[in-house]
Amino acid sequence: MPLTRRDLLDLDDFQRDEISLILDTSVSMTEILSRQIPRVPTLRGTTIANLFYEASTRTRVSFELAARALGADVVNVTASGSSVEKGESLVDTLRTVQALGVDVVVMRHHDAGAPYLAASILDCPIINAGDGWHAHPSQALLDLYTVRSHRGDLEGLKLVIVGDIMHSRVARSNIWGFARMGARITLCGPPQLVPRELTQLPGTDGVIQIEPDFDLAVEDADVLMVLRIQQERMDGVHLPDLREYASLYALTEDRLARARPGALVMHPGPLNQGVEISAAIAYGPNSVIEEQVTNGVAIRMASMYLLVGGGEEAGANGE
Amino acid sequence: MASRDVLIRGGRVIDPAANRDEIADVLIRAEKIEAVGDSLGAPDGAEIIDAAGQVVAPGLVDPHCHLRQPGFEYKETIGSGSLAAAAGGYTTICSMANTEPVADARAVIETILEFAERDAVIRVLPLASVTVGMQGRQLVQMGELSDAGAIGFSDDGIPLSSTHTMRTALEYATRFGRPVANHAEDAELIAGAAMHEGLTSARLGLPAAPRQAEEIMIGRDVLLSELTGGSYYALHLSSGGSVELIRRAKERGAPVRAEVTPHHLTLTDAIVGGRSEPDTARLQPYDANTKVNPPLREQSDLDLLREGLASGVIDCVGSDHAPHARHEKEVEYAQAASGFSCFETAFATMLFLVHDGVLDLPTLIERMTAAPCRVYGLPYGSLSNGAEADVVIFDPDLEWTVDREQFLSKGKNTPFHGLPMKGRVTRTIFGGATVFDLTAAAAPVSGSVGY
Numbered sequence: 146m147p148l149t150r151r152d153l154l155d156l157d158d159f160q161r162d163e164i165s166l167i168l169d170t171s172v173s174m175t176e177i178l179s180r181q182i183p184r185v186p187t188l189r190g191t192t193i194a195n196l197f198y199e200a201s202t203r204t205r206v207s208f209e210l211a212a213r214a215l216g217a218d219v220v221n222v223t224a225s226g227s228s229v230e231k232g233e234s235l236v237d238t239l240r241t242v243q244a245l246g247v248d249v250v251v252m253r254h255h256d257a258g259a260p261y262l263a264a265s266i267l268d269c270p271i272i273n274a275g276d277g278w279h280a281h282p283s284q285a286l287l288d289l290y291t292v293r294s295h296r297g298d299l300e301g302l303k304l305v306i307v308g309d310i311m312h313s314r315v316a317r318s319n320i321w322g323f324a325r326m327g328a329r330i331t332l333c334g335p336p337q338l339v340p341r342e343l344t345q346l347p348g349t350d351g352v353i354q355i356e357p358d359f360d361l362a363v364e365d366a367d368v369l370m371v372l373r374i375q376q377e378r379m380d381g382v383h384l385p386d387l388r389e390y391a392s393l394y395a396l397t398e399d400r401l402a403r404a405r406p407g408a409l410v411m412h413p414g415p416l417n418q419g420v421e422i423s424a425a426i427a428y429g430p431n432s433v434i435e436e437q438v439t440n441g442v443a444i445r446m447a448s449m450y451l452l453v454g455g456g457e458e459a460g461a462n463g464e
Numbered sequence: 465m466a467s468r469d470v471l472i473r474g475g476r477v478i479d480p481a482a483n484r485d486e487i488a489d490v491l492i493r494a495e496k497i498e499a500v501g502d503s504l505g506a507p508d509g510a511e512i513i514d515a516a517g518q519v520v521a522p523g524l525v526d527p528h529c530h531l532r533q534p535g536f537e538y539k540e541t542i543g544s545g546s547l548a549a550a551a552g553g554y555t556t557i558c559s560m561a562n563t564e565p566v567a568d569a570r571a572v573i574e575t576i577l578e579f580a581e582r583d584a585v586i587r588v589l590p591l592a593s594v595t596v597g598m599q600g601r602q603l604v605q606m607g608e609l610s611d612a613g614a615i616g617f618s619d620d621g622i623p624l625s626s627t628h629t630m631r632t633a634l635e636y637a638t639r640f641g642r643p644v645a646n647h648a649e650d651a652e653l654i655a656g657a658a659m660h661e662g663l664t665s666a667r668l669g670l671p672a673a674p675r676q677a678e679e680i681m682i683g684r685d686v687l688l689s690e691l692t693g694g695s696y697y698a699l700h701l702s703s704g705g706s707v708e709l710i711r712r713a714k715e716r717g718a719p720v721r722a723e724v725t726p727h728h729l730t731l732t733d734a735i736v737g738g739r740s741e742p743d744t745a746r747l748q749p750y751d752a753n754t755k756v757n758p759p760l761r762e763q764s765d766l767d768l769l770r771e772g773l774a775s776g777v778i779d780c781v782g783s784d785h786a787p788h789a790r791h792e793k794e795v796e797y798a799q800a801a802s803g804f805s806c807f808e809t810a811f812a813t814m815l816f817l818v819h820d821g822v823l824d825l826p827t828l829i830e831r832m833t834a835a836p837c838r839v840y841g842l843p844y845g846s847l848s849n850g851a852e853a854d855v856v857i858f859d860p861d862l863e864w865t866v867d868r869e870q871f872l873s874k875g876k877n878t879p880f881h882g883l884p885m886k887g888r889v890t891r892t893i894f895g896g897a898t899v900f901d902l903t904a905a906a907a908p909v910s911g912s913v914g915y
Contacts, residue, residue, distance in 0.1 A: 157667070236794055256796035257669040258750025265748050277798070279669030317669055340666035 148451040152264045152271040155280040156321040164325060168290050170447035171440070178214065178443055187454050188217035194247040196238070197274070198224045198254040203414055203438055204274050204284070208251045211445035215454075220247070235259060236266055243267050249453055252276075257314075270452040272445075278312045284413055285318035287444040289326060291437050292368055295409060300327035303405075305362050307333040307394055308372030308421060309383075311340055315413045316372060324349045331355070333362035334372075334394060335384060359394050366404040369431075370411045371396050371422045387420055396422045401431065409433050467896040469493045471506040475515030475857060479522060480830035481846030490520055492853040495896035500847055515857050518890060521829045522845050523555025523586075523854030524811060527723060527836035528620070528645075528699060528782030530803070531557075531588065533579060534572070535564025540787040540874045542576065543583030548807040548873035549785070550900040553889035555586045555854035556844050557785075557807075558836075561593035562621040568593045568604045573612040585899040586892075587854075589840070591616045594633045594644060598622050603633060610640040615840040618645035620699055621757075623681060625651045630685065634694025643721070643839060645697035648681035648706075649673070649758055658798045660702075660733040660759040668737055668749065670797060675703035675765065678758055682706045686713035689720050697839055698722040700784050702758035704768030711777045721839050723782040724769050726813035727804055731879060733760045736797075744865060745882030752793040752800030754879050756786075770822045773831060780835035781828075783810040787875020805875030809866055811858070813880065815887035818860070825860065853896040862888040 148166060156164070177185055193212040197205055205221070212219045222242065224230065229238060235254075242250060249270045252260050257277030264271045275281040293299060304323050310316045310332050320343065323330055330353045332339050344353045356362035363369065374394075378384050396410065410422075410431040418424045427434060470492040477488040477500055489504040490497065506512055526549065532540040542559075549557045559576065561567035567576060573590055580588035592614035596602040598621070606617065617637060624630050624646050633644050657673035659665050665672035682698055686709060689696035698710060701724045713720045736754045739747040747754065754760065772778040786803025793800050814832065817823050823831075833845035844852060866883050868876040892900035 234791065235796060236791075254796070256798045258797045261748055261750045262794070262796065265751075277669055278671075314669060317667075342663040342666035345663055346667060 151452070152260070153282050153448050153452060154260050154264060154271065154273045156282045156285055156318050156325065159321070159325060161325050164286070164289065164322060167286055167444065167447050167451060168293055170451060171290050171443040174443035174446040174450070175440070177446070184214055184216065186216040187450060188212070188215040191217040191248045191453055192246060193217050193219050193249045193251060193449065194242050195219060195221045196242060196250055196252045197222070198229065198259070199275070201253055201274070203441065204253065207438070207441040208274060208445050211442050211449060214442065215446055215450060217449070235262065239263050239266050243269060249449060272448060272452065275314050277314065278317070279314050280318045281314040282318050283441070283445055283448055284315050285322040286448070287437055287441045288319055288370070288411060289322050290444055291411065291433050291440050292409060294440070295433065296367070299323065302328045302367040303331065303365055304328050304368045304370060305331045305333055305366040306370045306372065307359055307362065307396065309338045309374055309378055310334050310343065310372070311338045312375065312378070313372050319370065320346065320353060324352050328352070331362050331366070333357065333359050335390070337383060338378070359400060360403065363400050363403045366408050368409045368411060369396060369401070369404060373413065373415060373417060374421050391420050395420065396426055398423070398425065401426060407431070411437060414438070467495055469507045469510035470513060470853070470893065470896060471504060471510050472513045472515050472520050472855065472857065475518045475520035477520045477847065478826050478829050479847040480826050481522070481834040482848055484847070485826050490847060490855065492855070492893070492896045495853050497847050497849055497851045497853050499849060513857065513891065518857050518859050519825065520855060520857050522833040522847050523856050523892060523894060524553045524832045525836040525842065525845050526554050526557040526783050526785070526807075527780055527839050529557050529559055529785035529807070530562065530787070531559040532787060533563065534575060538789055538874070541583065542579045542588055544872065544874050545785070545787070545807070546584035546586050546588060548871060550585050550892045550894065551872050551889065551905065552783075552807040552809070553811045553856040553858060553892055554807065555856070555892060555894045556589065556842065557586065558589045558591060558615060558840060560618060560620045561591050562598060566593050566598050567591070567614070568596050568598070570608050570612040573609055573614050577613050586894045587844070589613070589615045589842070591618050591645070593617065594619045594624055595629060600624060600626055600629060603629065603636060606636055606640050606642070610642055614642070615842070616643045616645055616697065618647070618699070620645060620647045623647050623649045623651050627684060627688070631688045631692060634688055634696060635692040638692070638694050641841065643695040643697045645699050646681070646685050647699055647757070648678055648685055650677045650680045653677035653680070657759070658755065659736050660761045662733055662762055664733045664737050670736070673759070675705060675761055678703045679705045679709060682709045686710065686718055686720050689713065690716055690718035693719065695719045696721070700725050700728060700758060700782060701769060701772070701778060702728045702761050702765065704765040707768050707772035707777055710772070714777065721779045722777070723780050724773055724778045725782055725784045726806065726810045727756065727760065727879065729766060729769055729773065730813055730816060731760045732762055732766065735760065735879060742882070742884065747879070750797045752795065752797055753804070753877050753881070755797060755800050755802050756804055757802040770817060774823050774827065780831050780839060781810070781814060782836070783807055785810070785873070787873050788877045790876065793877045803877070804879060805868070805871060805873045805877050807873055808871050809878060809880045809885070811889060812885040812887050815860060815885070819886055853893060855893040856889055857891040858887060858889045860887045862886070862890070864888050
């Protein structure tokens with residue numbers, strides 16, 4: 146089955162079998178990555194543009210490694226040091242990149258929706274590598290992949306996402322992904338950072354709950370996804386200070402003990418050790434944080450492969 | 465230039481100011497309404513318009529639009545805006561002060577009136593700002609500006625945040641008998657917001673502001689109106705809760721009036737997440753042609769706003785015509801300019817509500833003619849004998865589809881593109897002269913046919 150879509154913008158309209166297809170394909174990619182020479186020529190002759198309007202280490206490098214592992218060429222365009230600094234509009238930059246002969250655009254942008262604008266302008270596949278507070282679908286896919294590799298099945302698992310949900314594209318994409326795969330989701334954080342409406346997302350049928358008390362939220366959790374708390378939220382308006390945040394929402398040994406035995410601890414990175422998570426847990430036996438990073442390459446390989454190579458038939462009839 | 469006499473025959477004449485709704489003829493002589501009645505005779509040489517099956521009403525009055533000149537002629541000019549307004553059935557339009565320079569001085573008001581005299585096909589009446597440069601601090605010279613022709617005062621586009629300045633403005637404006645109109649949103653709550661706060665914003669991850677951002681400001685303003693006796697005009701209500709605040713203020717005797725736009729009555733925030741039906745009117749998620757200030761809200765708001773307009777708590781319909789260039793809309797949502805190009809869709813949009821039974825036709829026409837005239841104390845908006853011969857003729861059942869490429873406005877920024885409409889202006893007459901004729905507009909212009 147090919148992936149019958151041109152772009153990877155968000156998981157909100159993905160069906161379960163589409164997500165499974167990407168996860169299944171990633172298993173083969175993981176196998177490729179374990180070889181002595183982790184490289185195949187599948188996308189030879191294809192050029193991937195990494196168009197990053199926002200700083201990123203792991204995501205950008207992950208996409209780059211994924212593209213190279215598939216034999217594709219990669220060009221990196223960052224906002225600083227490009228025409229963006231001269232005030233070039235997004236639309237003009239996109240048209241330029243397309244005119245230069247790029248086959249896939251991987252895009253990170255500080256404004257929600259920017260990849261949708263790109264998709265409406267360009268003819269080539271767009272992969273959203275994070276847009277504003279909105280979505281980060283490849284992150285959610287690698288999180289699903291990581292959990293599935295440990296648990297085999299996501300059906301019925303309890304996922305707790307803790308932190309600044311409002312400003313988190315990781316949270317939004319994971320909500321869609323885990324809900325679609327049959328998990329139950331509890332959102333936990335200071336009420337001013339957890340939009341109440343998220344429990345009413347269409348098609349999620351009551352599987353999303355909000356529990357502002359982390360001690361209660363963590364009970365029976367199978368997966369704990371800890372979000373990075375951004376320093377700029379400690380402005381006295383969103384939150385009083387780091388200390389109070391840590392006392393209420395840091396994942397500590399005590400709290401972890403209330404979760405299900407063997408619960409998986411995840412974090413999209415970069416970590417604020419001692420703030421939202423203790424170092425002991427981040428590097429402890431429950432943590433799969435490093436696996437997440439490693440799995441990211443396989444997921445991105447699978448995404449590019451399915452959109453460009455494996456989705457050939459579907460891609461050819463784009464109007 | 466004296467225009468020809470005109471006899472409009474056999475239409476359904478609706479003139480809410482005179483409580484008239486009947487099949488009748490309308491006779492225009494020497495740029496004035498000469499008579500409305502049965503079987504009127506046509507003077508020699510008069511143009512005769514057969515309006516059978518159509519409605520004849522006073523030319524529409526728009527209490528709220530943005531004409532962008534001086535300063536932003538790439539978005540719109542007074543000339544292009546007036547042509548678009550005429551195509552929408554308007555004969556009088558009131559323009560907001562957020563030009564460059566801001567209409568905060570006599571010279572700017574006079575310039576606008578000169579441009580209007582030279583370029584506009586209908587009547588353009590400017591508002592001045594409330595504060596110098598719309599900076600929210602120093603009051604403009606209201607006396608001087610009233611004298612120059614400003615019909616009211618507003619910093620529209622920017623909320624007038626200072627409570628003290630608002631109080632003083634309302635009080636001072638009583639001296640000149642002019643209203644103060646406010647873009648009522650709490651500046652702190654809307655800082656950075658790109659849309660209405662609700663399920664759609666939660667889903668899309670867009671910065672958003674709640675409807676209470678408007679209600680807080682409306683509440684403040686009506687209290688200040690009650691305190692000062694200053695005439696207050698609440699622009700473009702978007703929140704259902706604002707209706708109740710206006711109703712209460714009116715009951716308490718505050719000189720308060722309120723406006724609503726066609727889009728806040730008919731569209732919800734859901735379209736920011738895209739629209740798939742009908743196919744001709746598809747919108748991608750995050751299409752900035754859905755971005756407007758105040759933002760589109762929810763069905764519960766629409767219901768209360770409709771009720772408010774029908775009952776008269778909301779006095780009138782303002783288009784808030786806000787043309788922008790393509791490059792200001794084809795950008796990231798948060799960075800896009802706010803507002804819709806509305807002149808050419810406003811009336812047809814409102815007719816939706818008539819066909820839906822929300823309003824009857826005479827009430828709608830009242831809300832778009834006599835009512836906005838009351839806001840600014842204008843002597844227009846009726847077909848009484850001796851009145852200016854400003855007339856709109858429309859076919860309430862004519863079906864058409866919005867095509868922004870056909871707009872006379874320079875602004876093609878509309879969320880209504882591709883939507884089927886029912887009801888269309890067929891002719892607009894200003895001071896006895898036809899300034900829009902649908903049959904002429906639709907006919908191919910000779911020599912311009914290209915392939």
